[in-house]
Amino acid sequence: MLFNSYEFIFAFLPLTLAACYALARFAGPGAAQLWLIAASLYFYASWNLRYLPLLLASILFNYLIARIMLHAPPRRRGWLLALAVVVDIGLLAYYKYTNYFIDTVNVLSGAHLFVAAILLPLGISFYTFQQITLLVDISGGDVEEFRLRDFGLFVIFFPHLIAGPIVHHREMMPQFARATYRFTWPNMAVGATLFAVGLFKKAVLADGIANAVLPLYVDAGLHHPQTLIYAWAAAIGFALQMYFDFSGYSEMALGLARMLGIKLPMNFNSPMKASSIIEYWACWHITLTRFLTAYVYNPIAMNIVRWRHARGWKRGPGPRGTVGAAVSMIAAPTVMTMFLSGLWHGAGNQYLVFGLLHGAYLTINHFWRLYRPCFWPDTASHDRVMRPVGLGLTLVGAAVALTYFHADSVRSGNNIIAGMLGLHGVALPDVIDSRLHGLAVLLAHAGVVFRPLPLPTLLTLYGWIAVLLAVALIPPNILQIMYAYEPAITMPLPYDKDRRLAPLRTFWQRIHWRPSTPWAITAAALSACGILALNQVTAFLYWQF
């Protein structure tokens, strides 16, 4: 059951909310919480009942380990943590990577090992990592007592169960313990508005451009050479599709949780406006970035620092440091973290390329920040030039990496990238040749070839790209627009502090959401558009992680 489906919007959600509010009012928050757990299990089981026992076993196992760890001496906690991580990661590896591993062995060794295709349980990557974070923090002594039902809801709360945001126990379990789960008008108003905006972004914008972009990736997958104009449309178009799809999903999740009186963390903060790849990752899938930073990057970096110190290598990176320090303390942990990020995103070489490309981008960006003052000391002039240049570079860099993310193989991804580089020439629909022959002659002289390609398809594709780029680059995001009503736990910068809104700040400062008639009509229009777009129901791109 998808958030963007009739059964969710017209049956599951109203029933779940109504029963929760009624139970909270007449039987207390405990009963409402148990109801939400049951509803979340039903939500999960509606996808595939077969994997419900796995989810329940994972929750019970991790809860038991957590309970034992809470009362165990520190040394024993370490062993218990290791045991839990091995079991959790082992399960994840089995379901997510067995087929990939066998395929890789077969390709490399020429063997013919066979294992039946293993279906990936929905949301396993998310609930596995959320539980590991809790255990890691218990091991560090950062967690106090908690109840099974708070823990259970923390893991399976349906708004974030399948595709995040990746929540942290510190921000969720206290909320679950405190929440009344009763109906309030402010929560309903804010939640419904967030859900409407998210639904519009997913069902209208993301699915709209998806129809235009998908055929290009199918064609690339058939190894038909992708020509320049179409390859760029494929790359930029999918980057926009991905952004509106996933940020739309995240805002729907925020809205759903808010209707129940729970706030989730912000997951997107207008990443397309980023003028560097570091800034991009601070704004894109924010909850994954903070998870990777806290639980992967920092431990790796700390261990490298300790390792260097143990050898007496005390100079750090930067103009006064050493290249070795820069490589080992910045490049190594960055590339390793993004490699793991790629692997987490999917079992396929194309995901590794996606991760490694981002590792390379981030390393270059970090080095630029470190060494740029040596050859470009004027920060003001640097910012003036590099902000617009960086915006373009970041968009293209992210689009290139996402091309591999969406391609069915590295070869298909290479096909599109080669097209972007012009290695497969330039092709245009032949109707241009038949209708604008003079222009076509000029273009032909420039090496353009004319093929029986439909012109309206090309115009639709670039039309979508133009509209979505404008929406992604110009206005503030919905969390900024609703800033005064705290739609999320972590929040973006308000208008007056977000330099990216500077060109039109005076105008945007007049656009604040409030419970007024114009905003209610706007939200209703967005909801209506979202509902009308549901007939082309498509899964969220982050559904299978």
Added chain:
Amino acid sequence: MDSLPPEPAARPALQAANSMARYVGIWAGTLVLMIGAIVALNVAVDPYAVIGTPRIPGLTAQKPAAADWPRVTKAYMVQRAHPTTLIIGNSSADVGFNPESPAWPQSARPVFNLAIDGGLPATHLRYLQHALSVTHPAHVMIAVNFLESMVLPSHQLSAATQSQFDFEPRMKVRADGSPNPDYARGHFADLVFATLSFTALSDSINTLMHQNDPNATYETAFGWNDGGKFHRWARDDGFDNLVMNKDRAQIPVFLNWRQSKIVQTDEVAQMVSLARRHGADVTIMILPNHFHEMEMVRQLGLDADYDAWKTAIVKGVTDAAPDGGTTIWDFGGYSPYTTETVPGPGDHTHRLRWFWEPVHFQADLGTLMIARAQGATEPADFGVRLTAAGLPRDIAAFHAGEVAWVAAHPAEVARIAALLKAP
């Protein structure tokens, strides 16, 4: 006793709650109104003819969107049509056979065109099963051609072709003839799509704005696609462009098929058998192709395969209906109707009279074919009634016509050869 007014400190919170309540009320009310209005409009216009709302001349009678969704529209239209004659086939039959053609005798009317654009023989069989479960036609006309019988590897099929079987939930019966348990769900999904979707809203507006538009393509109440898009393409781009584009699209299909050379003719025999069991007479129409298509077949060395396909069709039909009640008409030979010269590149003045491009023929030619099948003796040089016994003679006549045409048209032969050699 009246409740006490709230404490002054609680008033801002109460005001905020009130404004939020008002906001939610306006939001929900506006949403219901918007959705209600859109559903009402879509029901009234019924852009895909799924609901069966009466057509209002000049307002909703002509349905351009229905032509884009034949698998949806025809599944429901045929249930309301109660046809005496049912036409089965692919896009050529969809565009070429007008159920309101004057060639249909009164005894054959009403005629419903159930041909499915892009359909394979298996698709046509399923739609015939569906139709016969809800209607009782006295005549079934099945249009067949060589191209649609070719079985291609699945990865070479277009996405549209691969989605051939998406229609299953809207079939009244399953392939084994038993009631389809998914029908109610499929019908509900189609109703939701036809009333509560952006696509339907846009198509309703389009329907209202494009009545009697010469640039639009319409599906009539009898299931005929009037070929409006071909009119438009021919006018804007010229017939040469239309023909050459189709030729280029056909070449990879032939080349791919040449590797396997598997044809499917079983479904045609099954359709004949099914129609006969339901008491309907059957007419098989072997569709005509323009000489561009036939010359490609010849130059690619597929002549013998074409003959074998035709032989298999005749044998399959004869075996499926041993008690008679079937007629086979072959319009696939060389005749003045299939050998028109294509106007030159950039020529937007001259037009082909009988074909749109090498595969799709115009409704005027369809009318001649219907007339011949209904017993007209003219035009005598177009169409042959096939029997198992006469088949060798017919095949020989086809090849004699082919040899004569090739000898008389070296420039056309060279043009096709160049096209086949192009990268």
